[in-house]
Structures are given as structure tokens and as C-alpha cells.
Amino acid sequence: MFNVKTLLIFITATTLIFSCKKNDTESQTTCRATKVNYFQTGSNPIDSAVYTYTGDKVSKVQLSTQNYTIEYTGNNLTKKNYFVSAAATPEFYDLISYNTDNTISKVETFSRSSGSTYELVWRVDFAYTGGKLAKVTSNEVNNNVSSGFDEFTYTYSGNNITSASYRDLTDPGSPAETINYSYDNNPNYLKRQNSQILLVDAFFSDLDGLFIPLVVSENNVVSISGAVGSVSVTYEIDNNQNLRDFRIMQGPQQLAMSRYTYTCN
Numbered sequence: 263m264f265n266v267k268t269l270l271i272f273i274t275a276t277t278l279i280f281s282c283k284k285n286d287t288e289s290q291t292t293c294r295a296t297k298v299n300y301f302q303t304g305s306n307p308i309d310s311a312v313y314t315y316t317g318d319k320v321s322k323v324q325l326s327t328q329n330y331t332i333e334y335t336g337n338n339l340t341k342k343n344y345f346v347s348a349a350a351t352p353e354f355y356d357l358i359s360y361n362t363d364n365t366i367s368k369v370e371t372f373s374r375s376s377g378s379t380y381e382l383v384w385r386v387d388f389a390y391t392g393g394k395l396a397k398v399t400s401n402e403v404n405n406n407v408s409s410g411f412d413e414f415t416y417t418y419s420g421n422n423i424t425s426a427s428y429r430d431l432t433d434p435g436s437p438a439e440t441i442n443y444s445y446d447n448n449p450n451y452l453k454r455q456n457s458q459i460l461l462v463d464a465f466f467s468d469l470d471g472l473f474i475p476l477v478v479s480e481n482n483v484v485s486i487s488g489a490v491g492s493v494s495v496t497y498e499i500d501n502n503q504n505l506r507d508f509r510i511m512q513g514p515q516q517l518a519m520s521r522y523t524y525t526c527n
């Protein structure tokens with residue numbers, strides 16, 4: 263299952279949205295991401311995303327050939343509408359449901375079948391133990407019949423996910439695979455800058471259980487290893503303590519990078 267090529271899936275969509283503050287004894291600088299450039303192995307970006315805000319919340323993300331709009335209920339992101347090019351009707355949309363403690367309980371994806379008719383095609387379920395994310399299960403849905411696709415079950419050390427047991431639910435006979443995560447000692451750059459980064463950053467918003475530990479853990483993942491290899495994760499912070507560069511590396515080879523631009527005041 264684990265393959266470094268999987269790490270490149272986020273390149274074709276948008277990325278993390280930040281609203282962050284720099285604490286200082288004399289002043290406080292508030293910053294928010296306004297644009298991100300995406301790179302693969304080259305020095306030229308392959309795509310970019312521009313963010314529109316309504317108040318302090320991201321309401322639209324515009325990419326080169328697609329965009330999506332975001333809806334909220336209170337402070338919770340509850341719907342994402344995905345549009346292709348300049349289409350007036352969304353091609354599909356996500357509905358996000360929450361538990362009473364505001365943790366995500368499920369994300370359902372509806373695809374347009376004809377006109378304004380949509381059907382449920384995908385569902386991701388979240389399970390918790392002691393307030394910590396314990397399991398993520400993805401399901402295909404066809405004619406309202408759900409079938410399991412894959413499942414990640416997490417093991418913690420303190421507040422960091424140190425391993426995940428992966429199961430391919432489409433092949434019940436296949437053995438479970440273990441994926442290991444290692445960390446630095448710094449507070450999580452991703453988690454601290456947006457409480458709903460799991461839903462607004464395309465590196466995570468497809469809800470692939472392989473990457474979710476990078477968001478929910480207390481510290482920063484610096485390596486991911488599995489049966490067929492490993493990759494490293496690096497972070498570069500700017501003077502306002504914003505995440506400027508986010509890189510995925512295999513040895514000296516850069517596989518992918520996101521570079522963020524901020525507006526601060």
C-alpha cells in the first residue's frame with residue numbers, strides 16, 4: 263500500500279489555509295495565507311491557489327482549472343462545493359458532520375448525476391477513543407449500498423500517532439501493513455495554525471489516513487516509513503512563524519513542495 267508516489271496527490275488541488283499570530287511583548291502580527299504555489303521536482307510551480315476570505319474565514323479557493331467554495335455553520339466547516347472551470351453548478355460537494363464535542367464524525371461526498379441531482383458516492387467515518395482519533399474508515403457507496411475501501415487504526419505515544427495499521431478492505435485476505443511515524447519536538451506547525459486544516463488543506467482534505475497523523479499529532483512528523491520505503495517531511499518557517507515551505511523528500515530528491523504567501527498586519 264505505502265508508496266511515495268501517493269504523497270503527490272495533493273499537488274492537483276488546494277492546500278492549507280492559515281490564520282496565525284506572532285506573540286511579542288510589544289506587538290502582535292496577524293497573518294493569513296493568500297496564495298500557495300505547488301512544485302514537484304522542478305523549480306517552476308505546476309499550479310497555484312488563491313484564497314478569498316469572508317471575515318476571518320476562507321470562503322473560496324481558486325486554482326488554475328477549478329475552484330471550491332466553503333460553507334460554515336458557526337465555526338465548523340460543514341460543506342464544500344467543487345466547481346470545474348467557470349461552471350455555475352458544482353460537480354460534487356462534501357457534507358461534514360460533527361460529534362457533540364466538535365470532532366468530525368463523517369464526511370460524505372455527493373457527485374452530480376444529472377442536472378441538479380446528486381448521489382452519495384463516498385463516505386469517510388471517524389472513530390475516537392478518549393478524545394483521540396483512533397480509526398479512519400473509507401467507504402465506496404453505490405446506489406446507497408456502502409462497501410469498505412480501506413481502514414487506518416492508530417497507535418499513540420503521548421499525543422503523537424507513532425504507527426498506523428492499514429487494511430485494504432477490498433481484499434479481506436491481504437495482511438495488515440504497519441506504517442511508522444517519527445517526530446521532532448516542536449509544536450505542530452500545521453495543527454496550531456488552523457483548527458480545520460484537515461478539511462481545507464488538500465494534502466489532507468482527501469482524508470487519506472496515511473497523512474492525517476501530520477495534522478492531529480502534537481509535534482511535527484519528520485519521517486514516514488512503511489514496507490516499501492520511507493520519505494522525510496521538512497518545514498521552513500518565516501520570521502512571523504508562518505510555515506513558508508512544506509517539503510516531501512526521498513533522500514536528496516524533492517518529491518513535492520508547497521510554498522505559501524501571507525498577508526500580515
